[in-house]
Amino acid sequence: MAEVEFDTEGVKKRFAYINRKAPYGSIYALEILEMIMISAAFEQHAIIAFVDDGVYQLKKGQNAKVLGMKNFSPTYGILQMEKEDADEDEDIDMEWRIVVEEESMTARGLTADDLVIDVEVLPSVELADLLDAQEVVLSA
Amino acid sequence: MSTENKMLHTVNKSPFERNALDSCLRLAKKGSSILLIEDAVYAALANTAVAEKISSRMDDFSFFVLGPDVETRGLSETPLIEGVSVVDYGDFVDMAAAHSAVNSWL
Amino acid sequence: MKFGLLVNEGPFTHQASDSAYQFAKAAIEKGHSVPRVFFYFDGVNNSNALSEPQSDDRNLVKLWGALATDHDIDLVVCVAAALRRGIKDEILAAGFRISGLGQLIELGMAMDRTLTFGD
Numbered sequence: 233m234a235e236v237e238f239d240t241e242g243v244k245k246r247f248a249y250i251n252r253k254a255p256y257g258s259i260y261a262l263e264i265l266e267m268i269m270i271s272a273a274f275e276q277h278a279i280i281a282f283v284d285d286g287v288y289q290l291k292k293g294q295n296a297k298v299l300g301m302k303n304f305s306p307t308y309g310i311l312q313m314e315k316e317d318a319d320e321d322e323d324i325d326m327e328w329r330i331v332v333e334e335e336s337m338t339a340r341g342l343t344a345d346d347l348v349i350d351v352e353v354l355p356s357v358e359l360a361d362l363l364d365a366q367e368v369v370l371s372a
Numbered sequence: 373m374s375t376e377n378k379m380l381h382t383v384n385k386s387p388f389e390r391n392a393l394d395s396c397l398r399l400a401k402k403g404s405s406i407l408l409i410e411d412a413v414y415a416a417l418a419n420t421a422v423a424e425k426i427s428s429r430m431d432d433f434s435f436f437v438l439g440p441d442v443e444t445r446g447l448s449e450t451p452l453i454e455g456v457s458v459v460d461y462g463d464f465v466d467m468a469a470a471h472s473a474v475n476s477w478l
Numbered sequence: 479m480k481f482g483l484l485v486n487e488g489p490f491t492h493q494a495s496d497s498a499y500q501f502a503k504a505a506i507e508k509g510h511s512v513p514r515v516f517f518y519f520d521g522v523n524n525s526n527a528l529s530e531p532q533s534d535d536r537n538l539v540k541l542w543g544a545l546a547t548d549h550d551i552d553l554v555v556c557v558a559a560a561l562r563r564g565i566k567d568e569i570l571a572a573g574f575r576i577s578g579l580g581q582l583i584e585l586g587m588a589m590d591r592t593l594t595f596g597d
Contacts, residue, residue: 233575236514236552238588245587252395252478263519263559270579276587284395335398356398364379364401368586369475371594372486372519384497410493440500461504468591469479469510476594
């Protein structure tokens with residue numbers, strides 16, 4: 233069937249990707265990550281949020297080989313690079329923030345040092361305000 | 373009440389099964405609307421062990437429940453928490469249009 | 479208003495596809511348009527032409543196809559998610575097409591409202 237095209241010229245929206253599920257027990261973590269990676273090419277603003285068990289997606293030291301699964305946690309490093317490139321390049325108008333909810337981390341005994349990438353740790357109240365300002369929320 | 377700048381949150385899983393409602397209540401900005409659909413309609417029932425999750429937040433949010441999901445589950449005669457409004461799919465569409473965006477807590 | 483929908487789950491196993499379908503139908507009845515519905519994760523299974531529900535039950539694959547044809551809805555199935563799950567052109571139901579994740583990002587950019595239906 234033929235491709236349907238939308239006119240997205242000049243469109244810049246604020247996206248939020250909300251990750252709430254643990255990695256490996258289901259595919260949501262991996263496939264949402266693939267979604268975020270593809271989105272970089274579209275230079276939209278994004279809040280990439282990790283809440284509840286979603287914070288476990290960023291945990292250091294994952295070894296999926298033992299179960300013959302794919303360890304995709306290194307891909308979060310590429311996410312961080314995309315974000316940093318956008319921050320540094322004046323020609324790219326794309327603001328990405330990688331945030332984790334403080335309460336979710338504390339409940340699970342995690343600190344920022346346990347994670348594979350640099351993140352902003354936000355208390356619920358602050359994250360609530362931030363999410364409220366987004367225009368397109370994609371959840372999994 | 374103008375809802376142009378307010379987010380519409382939806383929750384679709386039962387509060388007995390998932391923490392989605394809890395997370396929504398924690399991370400929705402005060403003043404938002406929260407619509408319960410699918411299995412989340414159980415959260416709107418007045419006399420359950422989890423009713424206070426919603427009844428204690430009536431000042432912070434406007435709560436709605438999707439009528440067709442209530443009826444499907446045989447709950448049409450079951451008392452709902454006071455203040456939760458029953459809406460249909462047409463209202464759901466209207467609400468999605470009238471709010472700034474929709475955030476689905478799965 | 480233009481509504482874009484993301485459907486994360488396959489037919490029957492979860493209510494997501496039903497809820498998305500009911501929303502799309504209601505939106506159209508209210509005079510809005512639903513230019514695209516994107517099927518990701520197990521949602522790709524909504525496009526499986528081999529689905530054969532019991533005769534006294536709804537046929538979601540056919541319902542989506544008919545709604546799309548009648549109301550000009552672009553039903554897009556994510557290629558990567560589809561391949562994983564064995565959804566290929568040869569079993570794709572009428573009304574659906576397979577394409578990339580970029581179509582979802584474009585949906586978010588171009589639609590007035592985007593909704594996710596999942597588990």
